Amino acid sequence: xxxxxxxxxxxxxxxxxxxxxxxxxxxxxxxxxLSTDKVVLTAGFxxxxxxxxxxxxxxxxxxxxxxxxxxxxxxEGPAKPVVVRRKERVLGMWINTKSETFVNVPISYSMATTRxxxxxxxxxxxxxxxxxxxxxxxxxxxxxxxPVTLQEFTRALRDRKRATNLYSTNFGxxxxxxxTLFRATLKLAPNVPVGTHKARAFxxxxxxxxxxxxxxxxxxxxxxxxxxxxxxxxxxxxxGLAAVAVAMVxxxxxxxxxxRD
Amino acid sequence: xxxxxxxxxxxxxxxxxxxxxxxxxxxxxxxxxxxGFLITPLLIFYNIPPAIAVATxxxxxxxxxxxxxxxxxxxxxxxxxxxxxxxxxxxxGSSIGAYVFAILRAVGQLDLFISLLxxxxxxxxxxxxxxxxxxxxxxxxxxxxxxxxKPGQHNWIHRLPLKMRFRASKLFVSVIPVIGIGxxxxxxxxxxxxxxGFxxxPALIYMLKVPTNVVVGTSLFxxxxxAAYTTIVHATTNQTVDVILAILLMIGGVAGAQxxxxxxxxxxxxxxxxxxxxxVLAVALRLAFDLFVxxxxxxxxxxx
Numbered sequence: 001x002x003x004x005x006x007x008x009x010x011x012x013x014x015x016x017x018x019x020x021x022x023x024x025x026x027x028x029x030x031x032x033x034l035s036t037d038k039v040v041l042t043a044g045f046x047x048x049x050x051x052x053x054x055x056x057x058x059x060x061x062x063x064x065x066x067x068x069x070x071x072x073x074x075x076e077g078p079a080k081p082v083v084v085r086r087k088e089r090v091l092g093m094w095i096n097t098k099s100e101t102f103v104n105v106p107i108s109y110s111m112a113t114t115r116x117x118x119x120x121x122x123x124x125x126x127x128x129x130x131x132x133x134x135x136x137x138x139x140x141x142x143x144x145x146x147p148v149t150l151q152e153f154t155r156a157l158r159d160r161k162r163a164t165n166l167y168s169t170n171f172g173x174x175x176x177x178x179x180t181l182f183r184a185t186l187k188l189a190p191n192v193p194v195g196t197h198k199a200r201a202f203x204x205x206x207x208x209x210x211x212x213x214x215x216x217x218x219x220x221x222x223x224x225x226x227x228x229x230x231x232x233x234x235x236x237x238x239x240g241l242a243a244v245a246v247a248m249v250x251x252x253x254x255x256x257x258x259x260r261d
Numbered sequence: 262x263x264x265x266x267x268x269x270x271x272x273x274x275x276x277x278x279x280x281x282x283x284x285x286x287x288x289x290x291x292x293x294x295x296x297g298f299l300i301t302p303l304l305i306f307y308n309i310p311p312a313i314a315v316a317t318x319x320x321x322x323x324x325x326x327x328x329x330x331x332x333x334x335x336x337x338x339x340x341x342x343x344x345x346x347x348x349x350x351x352x353x354g355s356s357i358g359a360y361v362f363a364i365l366r367a368v369g370q371l372d373l374f375i376s377l378l379x380x381x382x383x384x385x386x387x388x389x390x391x392x393x394x395x396x397x398x399x400x401x402x403x404x405x406x407x408x409x410x411k412p413g414q415h416n417w418i419h420r421l422p423l424k425m426r427f428r429a430s431k432l433f434v435s436v437i438p439v440i441g442i443g444x445x446x447x448x449x450x451x452x453x454x455x456x457x458g459f460x461x462x463p464a465l466i467y468m469l470k471v472p473t474n475v476v477v478g479t480s481l482f483x484x485x486x487x488a489a490y491t492t493i494v495h496a497t498t499n500q501t502v503d504v505i506l507a508i509l510l511m512i513g514g515v516a517g518a519q520x521x522x523x524x525x526x527x528x529x530x531x532x533x534x535x536x537x538x539x540x541v542l543a544v545a546l547r548l549a550f551d552l553f554v555x556x557x558x559x560x561x562x563x564x565x
Binding site: 242 | 263264267323324332369370485497498500502504508511554562563564565
């Protein structure tokens with residue numbers, strides 16, 4: 001599989017390392033670097049791995065040797081309102097009946113962790129940080145809806161996102177290259193949405209959240225695809241005319257090339 | 262070979278789509294139908310969102326019908342006056358269809374409505390065709406010659422007011438049923454993404470008694486214009502026409518149609534109709550299956 005190497009601010013990161021002595025009173029920090037601020041999806045795009053490099057600062061070497069530091073890296077897609085619909089049997093047919101709207105749902109959510117999530121910290125911290133496929137906060141449009149219904153639709157929303165590979169977790173996808181340097185491998189699904197994505201890194205020490213840092217990444221369609229998409233959105237009428245013209249030309253060419261009569 | 266569809270916003274296999282276009286083109290060449298009623302369900306089975314499948318299906322129909330319409334135009338087997346009156350209805354029907362389409366999409370019942378229309382229409386047309394062709398096959402086996410139902414008998418349609426003379430079709434008939442048929446086909450075109458030839462041809466023959474020599478050309482003319490109008494309306498109001506998807510289907514379709522036409526010449530009319538009827542029924546059953554069988558997941562997501 002093709003890999004996109006986003007980054008490695010090698011020189012910078014190495015410069016950070018010597019400062020990472022265990023000075024008391026200075027809290028640890030996590031940095032991530034993206035060498036490019038945009039990824040372009042071309043016509044042949046069928047999903048890829050995205051690699052993000054990062055470094056820890058001011059860590060305690062002893063704790064680091066014992067493997068007490070954990071990192072979770074997340075790539076969050078642009079947020080949009082989403083309607084979750086439930087089908088029920090009506091007159092023998094499966095028909096959408098109930099629906100619930102959620103606002104600000106990230107279209108995609110790709111997470112990489114150093115270890116299994118339950119080994120890093122407890123479910124409560126995940127909920128507080130709104131971190132992880134199972135813990136991101138889904139904000140309903142109508143908060144007065146019964147909690148049971150909300151819970152049901154929230155779970156369905158997560159399940160559907162997981163089923164379409166838009167939400168994914170890569171357990172062990174964050175590897176330490178040295179005590180302070182790490183590499184995170186995130187999965188970009190073939191249907192990854194275009195727009196501004198946010199890469200976030202979370203640092204945990206002994207199961208407690210320490211620090212978060214983020215960087216922005218734009219995912220764009222390549223020139224031609226983007227041009228088609230923009231024309232369809234902005235100049236719908238002319239786009240339609242062009243689509244009709246193309247169809248007529250192909251129909252006409254077909255007649256000339258194959259000459260049936 | 263993966264290819265990214267800019268409007269559907271998904272990666273698909275270009276070879277699968279070319280093959281799909283070629284298979285439908287083969288069948289449409291063989292049976293002399295546009296193939297829209299096969300393309301749209303096939304795209305839906307291939308996980309293309311129904312809204313995009315329908316609008317792109319309408320776009321694809323233009324290519325296959327346009328070459329046919331050109332041939333009829335050259336031969337002169339096309340009644341323009343009848344075509345334009347049909348179109349007057351077709352444009353209205355298509356506009357209403359696109360409006361209904363947008364409403365259904367907003368309330369989340371579009372997929373259901375598309376499936377129901379397909380099951381009802383394909384089921385009825387396929388069933389009737391199968392009965393008719395099986396009877397014809399039996400009759401020929403028994404040695405009798407097949408005769409089409411005799412046109413020319415006047416029915417209630419011919420007693421309606423606002424009559425108009427269509428010279429090329431040797432018809433003197435009220436414009437109400439003509440506009441009505443045009444509108445119904447236009448409505449179906451914009452909701453189902455079909456040309457509607459498989460409904461239009463029998464309707465013109467049996468209801469209006471249009472002579473068979475001009476019926477196909479006139480219907481193709483109507484289909485090209487309504488499909489073009491539908492494509493533009495969908496592109497303007499719903500932004501659901503995916504040109505890349507349409508082009509792949511059209512290239513496959515145009516090529517497949519040539520071989521289909523050759524294969525069709527080796528089969529007899531009744532056999533062809535029986536096979537087409539079975540095919541239509543199979544698509545209807547497959548869609549009905551999805552409606553009545555518990556889906557893998559009862560939940561679905563729609564981005565606003």
